[in-house]
Amino acid sequence: MIMKLRNLAGLAIALWLSGCASGLRLDTSHPSANYDSRVQFVVLHYTAAPLDRSLALLTHGQVSAHYLIGDGPATIYRLADERYRTWHAGESEWDGRTWLNSSSIGIEVVNPGYTDTPTGRVWYPYSEAQVQAVLALLRDIRTRYRLEPRYIVGHSDIAPLRKLDPGPLFPWQRLAKEGFGLWPDARAVSRAKVHFEMSPPTMAWYQEQLAKIGYGVSRSGVLDVATRHVLAAFQMHYRPSRFDGAPDAETAAILQVLAGMI
Structure with missing residues (x-):
């Protein structure tokens, strides 16, 4: 009798393992609300x-x-x-x-x-x-x-x-x-440009605004090589007529308007 029970138990384990190999039976009645897509x-x-x-x-x-x-x-x-x-x-x-x-x-x-x-x-x-x-x-x-x-x-x-x-x-x-990316309002940029022509911002300000938009940028407070590259990338995206990486009033104006949209 004991041997028979052992054989039945072994058979049950074998059937369970077989079921695992062919596909798990999952209870999906409690889905989590805390997840999102891999794609960001x-x-x-x-x-x-x-x-x-x-x-x-x-x-x-x-x-x-x-x-x-x-x-x-x-x-x-x-x-x-x-x-x-x-x-x-x-x-x-x-x-x-x-x-x-x-x-x-x-x-x-x-x-x-x-x-x-x-x-x-x-x-x-x-x-x-x-x-x-x-x-x-x-x-x-x-x-x-x-x-x-x-x-x-x-x-x-x-x-x-x-x-x-x-x-x-x-x-x-x-x-x-079409809703794929941001673009600054030209009139708002023109108004801000006048302000920055009279009162240029610091390099720390540029770095702060670039970071707010999303760019990976150092917070050195100076126009180092890395910051110049980031500024050039920003300009190439939003002011492709000139993207030399040099800070200027128009670049500052575009930055301010875009940062205000976030």
């Missing part, structure tokens, strides 16, 4: 390479992204499921969060970037079809995630010491009109 940011890039090379690098190289937007036609390639982390951001920071690969969707756009010539650096524009594809993709992403507009950023915003993409010709103002 969208980071936009240019590839600095033609389509065939971009596809090879992003699918079999050491870098990757969730989406690639081609050129002629502007096909949207899905390269990785959004649930998974891809290797597009590298060492990065935005709004206090670092190493954004784990918390972002990466979108690459086929674009040469720039060419240095004897007369200066030449940047390459994005086609209208590519811009429309970016907007369509962002609208689709927005249906799945409640992203703050200021969390849609460029690679140069999150890694200003080492990256320039998506460059000064990326249409940030058009994206902001």
Whole structure:
């Protein structure tokens, strides 16, 4: 009798283990309200390479992204499921969060970037079809995630010491009109510019406002090399006509207006 009970117990354990192997039976009647999505940011890039090379690098190289937007036609390639982390951001920071690969969707756009010539650096524009594809993709992403507009950023915003993409010709103002990013009111900027022309702010003020918007910046209180790079990235995003990293009244005005929107 004892042997028979032992055999039955062994059979029960074997059946339970078999059930575990084939799939757990989970009680899902008590869902938590305290969670959110892995996806907190969208980071936009240019590839600095033609389509065939971009596809090879992003699918079999050491870098990757969730989406690639081609050129002629502007096909949207899905390269990785959004649930998974891809290797597009590298060492990065935005709004206090670092190493954004784990918390972002990466979108690459086929674009040469720039060419240095004897007369200066030449940047390459994005086609209208590519811009429309970016907007369509962002609208689709927005249906799945409640992203703050200021969390849609460029690679140069999150890694200003080492990256320039998506460059000064990326249409940030058009994206902001669709709710993908921030853009300052021109009249408010003009009013603030007059004030800052008469009373320039300190470098500590610049660093404080840049940090408020989301940039990773030192609080040294001086225009060090790192701060100049961050200022240049900010200018390239919001004032692409000149992005030399030098503080000026217009840059201060744009900073103040944007910081007031957050």
